[in-house]
Amino acid sequence: xxxxxxxxxxxxxxxxxxxxxxxxxxxxxxxxxxxxxxxxxxxxxxxxxxxxxxxxxxxxxxxxxxxxxxxxxxxxxxxxxxxxxxxxxxxxxxxxxxxxxxxxxxxxxxxxxxxxxxxxxxxxxxxxxxxxxxxxxxxxxxxxxxx
Amino acid sequence: xxxxxxxxxxxxxxxxxxxxxxxxxxxxxxxxxxxxxxxxxxxxxxxxxxxxxxxxxxxxxxxxxxxxxxxxxxxxxxxxxxxxxxxxxxxxxxxxxxxxxxxxxxxxxxxxxxxxxxxxxxxxxxxxxxxxxxxxxxxxxxxxxxxxxxxxxxxxxxxxxxxxxxxxxxxxxxxxxxxxxxxxxxxxxxxxxxxxxxxxxxxxxxxxxxxxxxxxxxxxxxxxxxxxxxxxxxxx
Numbered sequence: 001x002x003x004x005x006x007x008x009x010x011x012x013x014x015x016x017x018x019x020x021x022x023x024x025x026x027x028x029x030x031x032x033x034x035x036x037x038x039x040x041x042x043x044x045x046x047x048x049x050x051x052x053x054x055x056x057x058x059x060x061x062x063x064x065x066x067x068x069x070x071x072x073x074x075x076x077x078x079x080x081x082x083x084x085x086x087x088x089x090x091x092x093x094x095x096x097x098x099x100x101x102x103x104x105x106x107x108x109x110x111x112x113x114x115x116x117x118x119x120x121x122x123x124x125x126x127x128x129x130x131x132x133x134x135x136x137x138x139x140x141x142x143x144x145x146x147x
Numbered sequence: 148x149x150x151x152x153x154x155x156x157x158x159x160x161x162x163x164x165x166x167x168x169x170x171x172x173x174x175x176x177x178x179x180x181x182x183x184x185x186x187x188x189x190x191x192x193x194x195x196x197x198x199x200x201x202x203x204x205x206x207x208x209x210x211x212x213x214x215x216x217x218x219x220x221x222x223x224x225x226x227x228x229x230x231x232x233x234x235x236x237x238x239x240x241x242x243x244x245x246x247x248x249x250x251x252x253x254x255x256x257x258x259x260x261x262x263x264x265x266x267x268x269x270x271x272x273x274x275x276x277x278x279x280x281x282x283x284x285x286x287x288x289x290x291x292x293x294x295x296x297x298x299x300x301x302x303x304x305x306x307x308x309x310x311x312x313x314x315x316x317x318x319x320x321x322x323x324x325x326x327x328x329x330x331x332x333x334x335x336x337x338x339x340x341x342x343x344x345x346x347x348x349x350x351x352x353x354x355x356x357x358x359x360x361x362x363x364x365x366x367x368x369x370x371x372x373x374x375x376x377x378x379x380x381x382x383x
Contacts (some may be wrong), residue, residue, distance in 0.1 A: 036185035
């Protein structure tokens with residue numbers, strides 16, 4: 001296990017409301033239980049449609065692996081982990097940086113997209129640059145129309 | 148024989164926080180110096196115990212030059228929720244001053260970023276807009292306020308709005324100086340403060356329109372401070 005401080009996004013692609021709630025509740029409990037810095041405790045921002053959220057904390061990297069998300073989804077669907085499949089790619093939202101993008105499926109239906117900003121080998125600054133770039137590109141989905 | 152130590156008090160500068168505390172103290176509803184080095188509570192040192200709650204910020208960064216530290220806001224999901232039932236009950240949207248120090252990472256990032264706001268049905272806020280203007284707005288049956296297009300500053304900037312419905316005037320301040328003309332047409336405040344919408348560094352406690360940069364001391368009064376008073380609390 002290693003600590004990884006940064007941002008990740010989850011986007012609901014095919015979970016019903018109760019499945020989504022179970023997943024979100026579990027993710028909100030990641031990170032340290034106490035810490036002197038609020039930035040290191042798990043906190044999040046929810047997209048306007050409530051179907052995506054960005055989490056930040058000082059995470060245990062073991063909790064953010066593909067296998068860890070497969071295990072969570074398998075538990076939600078009450079199926080073996082092997083029944084959850086995934087496709088992985090990379091994206092870039094800021095100059096010189098990359099993010100991991102993974103789509104998890106069950107029964108050939110895409111259920112969840114996860115973006116690990118800055119990739120699992122990136123540092124905090126890279127993750128921060130990536131999430132800022134992502135929000136810039138997607139501001140209309142995350143902020144109501146204001147001035 | 149002289150007593151040189153008697154001259155020492157004149158050489159001691161009044162700490163910045165005391166300048167704020169001594170400004171219209173009877174009307175000071177809350178003063179959040181945000182100087183904590185750790186923890187989740189942003190203390191109100193006005194004596195009213197209207198403390199704020201930190202979410203996500205990084206504490207302990209160099210502050211406004213008063214010898215204290217400040218939090219850094221990441222522009223993603225950070226804020227300080229300063230709502231309390233005590234503040235809600237004391238809040239006076241008709242006679243009000245809101246005050247906030249900020250050092251932005253990028254004033255030209257074309258993102259909406261709310262720096263300080265108090266919202267019931269009516270609202271009063273200081274905001275960086277997607278058009279890179281800096282807005283000072285009191286909205287109650289229509290917006291009254293000013294905008295500063297292309298506002299840029301590389302250092303710490305004190306910002307303030309004063310509004311008086313009885314006097315029918317709103318003034319906006321940056322760097323201790325009034326910006327624009329007196330604004331009129333103020334309507335009475337409507338609604339009580341929302342539990343999620345009295346916030347430093349965002350639109351709500353869910354961190355919509357999150358600030359990006361360092362936010363310093365913030366305060367709120369139930370009176371429109373004078374230009375002289377704003378100038379005084381705008382210097383360290």
